[in-house]
Amino acid sequence: MTKTVKDRQFRPVAVPDVELGGFWGKWQDAVCRSTAETLLDRCVEAGMIKAIDVSQPSPGIVIPIQPWGGTTQMFWDSDLGKSIETIAYSLYRRPNPELEARADRIIDMYEKLQDQDGYLNAWFQRVQPDRRWTNLRDHHELYCAGHLIEAAVAYYQATGKRKLLDIMCRFTDYMITVFGRGEGQIPGYCGHEEIELALVKLARVTGEKKYLDLSKFFIDERGTEPHFFTEEARRDGRDPESFIQRTYEYGQAHQPVREQTKVVGHAVRAMYLYSGMADIATEYRDDSLTAALETLWDDLTTKQMYITGGIGPAASNEGFTSYYDLPNDTAYAETCASVGLVFWASRGPDRRYADIMEQALYNGALPGLSIDGRTFFYDNPLESTGRHHRWKWHHCPCCPPNIARLVTSIGSYMYAVAEDEIAVHLYGESTARLKLASGAEVELRQETNYPWEGAIAFTTKLDRPAKFALSLRIPEWAAGATLSVNGTMLDLSAHLTGGYARIEREWSDGDRVALYLPLALRPQYANPKVRQDVGRVALMRGPLVYCVEATDNGEDLNAIALPRELPPAETVVLDDLNGAVAIDISVEREETEDWGKALYRQTRPERRPHKARFVPYHLWDNRAPGEMLVWVQADK
């Protein structure tokens, strides 16, 4: 019987087993050179180190308590956690003893901070010690623990140092006594999901099933009745009705997770939850979770996702609104939400997931980081009047370390291995050292200038011939893709399984696979239900969404109209944008000069031919500031 996609249990490849060059190598260099250190510098400036250093007085409340009863200061542990995680991955690429020593000092402080019973949280130990475990709905206590766990796992794997891992195991062992349905235990879960996926990582690195069980407990309890958040509020003397977000949809706790069919609420929370659910589905072979995730995936990607893979249009709940509501200029589309979408998509079984992973990675997450790795976007609108710029830092600095840890660990999202199969989900210049469960060891060299060019060549390095399958994702957009092995063309359609070209054979040292993905320019139109995109068109080339910027095209970008039949376009390599490929294309442009002072008139604007330059959306606002637009006018 031929194996179906679902029977193949793929594991992501460890971060250090993939060495990146080309496109991703440059981004990793920017993080190693600048971002990793910048993150720590900003954490210091914000007062985060002082907050965990028991040898100094607590800084107290630096960021005021908000109407929701908390402060972003409550998340500081998570910012330090994600920064340590970024540093851990960056050390693989560029050893940096100074940076490592800084991380070690932070870990030492956490060791001193940790309570006798294992509890660890800077805010609830030093600022509001009487409020521990009293408001899981709002206060991010387990969320912070989750990020410190992820940091602990990454730092242990990168440096071999166990201190933070041991600290977080102690804390988690304590959590196991605190949470549960037993006498005196808390039958609850965190308002901001994250701990679920972190516990799976902890279980996988320690081999301890008890950590998986705790993760499953949090997932199983979520949204059940009597509702934990309501009971918790009553116990704490708060009115459950006065919840500032009004609905438990905000944290995907309105229903048991297996009954949820619509993606709702805070976008980052949703993505972290679904990632954790996917992990638990894999670990427990729980088809009921997988079925719910399939429904939620369709709901998100067919009704609620920007073309950039940005998600969560509204600032008010940092999340989802109604179907097809995708405003461009006010798009919230938090960088973290697209990072979370990449996490979830990376756990998916086939191309439907991996295509979106790539789309969200390049166009939703990566815009969050500037080329030099020093400034950041939090929200990612698809249209700007010129006032939206990258931040040096943010009062809620969740996004910078999130995109940084994703960039530095991207190799593990590119490749996955099963017992006798290697899957390549993402393309990019790299060398991967892969060990199959069958024991075969393969070094796979990938030579390419992707995503700028579509030619991708793989070369195998093997000690002795080995039989396995190499599965290469053929993106849905790649019409006309071709594939050859050692110069012999393969019939792609005969090899497709779940959107992957599966080449099963006995491989020898020096075998060459050539994949060609045509990067034809593709006009993209939105479903007319998306009112904000009616009469508009966006351009994509390969996985990249393009935009126009004022620095190339002058002001009034909405005057640009793209012809119905795309005219021939020229590609131009831009050295000041890391060798990015820009597109020069003939368009029409509405005249603004002959209007004089008129605001309105009876005659339509005159149009004149114009040459427009489109640049990759993820690179916008890296040069002169100004207007930006993704969806331009489409000619009728």
Ligand SMILES: [Zn+2]
């Ligand atoms: Zn964020």
